[in-house]
Amino acid sequence: MFLCSGSLIQAQDAEGFYVEEPEFNARVYMLEAGKSHRDTVLLVHGLGDSGSNDWSDVIPALAKHYHVIAMDLPGFARSEKGNHLYSPTRYARFLKWVVDQYSSYRNQRPVTMIGHSLGGAIALRYASMYPETMNKLVLVDAAGILHRSAYASAAVHHRRNRLSLLNMTSTRPKEIGQWLGDLIISSENVSLPVDEVLSSPRMRALFLRQKPSAIAALALLQENFSRAIYELHLPTCIIWGENDGVAPLRTGRLLYARLNSSSLDVISHANHIPMKEQTAEFNRLLLHRLTQTTETKNQSEGSFTAVKNIECVSQKNMHISGSYHDIFINKCRGVKLENVTARNIHIDNSDVDIYDSQVRSLQTGIVVRNSTLTATALDIYAETGISTSASKLDLAGVSIQSNKEAVISSGGKQSTALISVSKFQNGYIHGIYKFPDNKN
Structure with a gap:
């Protein structure tokens, strides 16, 4: 009652x-x-x-x-x-x-x-x-x-209003919602320094109308x-x-x-x-x-035996799991790799989602060309983590341990990576990055 x-x-x-x-x-x-x-x-x-x-x-x-x-x-x-x-x-x-x-x-x-x-x-x-x-x-x-831009992508994917996070607030002035929404969708294009807006009472009053819900939402996204x-x-x-x-x-x-x-x-x-x-x-x-007692997970590399390859060519919605030597994906849409262990993954002209998987290679772990790659909770142990050309990467909770570069560009065409709470080598990565050609 x-x-x-x-x-x-x-x-x-x-x-x-x-x-x-x-x-x-x-x-x-x-x-x-x-x-x-x-x-x-x-x-x-x-x-x-x-x-x-x-x-x-x-x-x-x-x-x-x-x-x-x-x-x-x-x-x-x-x-x-x-x-x-x-x-x-x-x-x-x-x-x-x-x-x-x-x-x-x-x-x-x-x-x-x-x-x-x-x-x-x-x-x-x-x-x-x-x-x-x-x-x-x-x-x-x-x-x-x-990262806030990843939330924007999720909102589009779920066909939700792009202000879905902010609609949980009581903020009513339309211009505040639009300003915050634009920040989520394309924060790199916002001319105002967001940290300065948040830290200044005058700026909070001017741009956020002193609304606690708007201030809290924007501070969270930062x-x-x-x-x-x-x-x-x-x-x-x-x-x-x-x-x-x-x-x-x-x-x-x-x-x-x-x-x-x-x-x-x-x-x-x-x-x-x-x-x-x-x-x-x-x-x-x-x-x-x-x-209940929550057990500590073993996050070591472990070992696996892979004797076979698998390929996807000109297919839609293929779901791959298990252990493989090489995975080849070319001209495929809606491919999902889940609980996969592989030596190498090659992605060309495709869009691919990878979840809860691991790549261990003596060369380059994942090669991505002219593709869209979304990866969540992916571990890569390789000489070079990811080689990318003319692609869009959305990496969340991705760990890369490599002897050389974590991510390089190849092929002369720029790639963009949206990276959320990830760890490359011993550094934490959270932001939007562009990878130019790696000719030298």
Whole structure:
């Protein structure tokens, strides 16, 4: 049963109250339930007007077993709003104050943090900054992990409005939505320095109308989580809606592949808010994962035996899995390589998706010519990682360990690579890159 509080609701056994917090110097609405339990679970909501109400169907289930803390983040719902930089890092510092003041960590018992959408990104940033305070991390359809231009591509692919991420906010002025949408679609063409807009109260007022949801969305899209993902060793449960068009499932698969100790559960017939759309299944999975031990994955190279080749010539929608010596793809559309291990992959005049695969070569791992390559959670161990000519690459969570270059251009024609949270050699890569001809 729930009680109304204005246009929002709260669990009957939960206690709602206001506090003054120091990070934004704001009055914040807090919610506590299950106070008799020793271990604390913190719930962090996403963009939108609902705030902590996003968790209204989850709190009663959790409160039977845990001390539950939820809040309306500063700038959202019942909490005080202002013209502040509402970034994941600042929200993480705010949450550290909450943990220190109200959670079981006061008694040296680490907490579990569950974040949805924007809240998932905030929880991930918090975990990277304060891992010693945490027992477990839960990411639910976390947004803002891929490079912002990759989100634009996903929106087109899912035939969603290009402002799908921003439509989760209460921002109404059309020009703000259009400006942010243009930033997502083609950020490299924005003449305004985005970091300067975010850091300046005057610029936030001028271009973002001091709207916390717009500021938070833009700050999220500027964030780079590469180091947090590759270096975090905290047990992490990932729960995702199968049909999420805001934070595509590709993101969940990337997180599962790159977080060293993680699990992934995909909820069928759910979109971006699975705890509302498939509540019973979400609560079942969540409670199960909170009591389970998440094993650390072995991410070593390993070994494999490949004695055969496979080719795709002038075909559509071919699905390839298994171990091969060489994979040849020429004039094919909609090819998917999933759970593949190969010595070499050759792609010509084709569009190809690669998921959860590995290439180990004594030469060049992947050769891409006049093609479109989308790769997620791909490992390449080779003399040279990728050789590309006149192609478009979309690489997310790709790790390349090479003796020479990670990516080179060949054939005299330029290629463009959109790279999200990837690791080439020992460096983290997150941005848009152009590869000229490598003649020398």
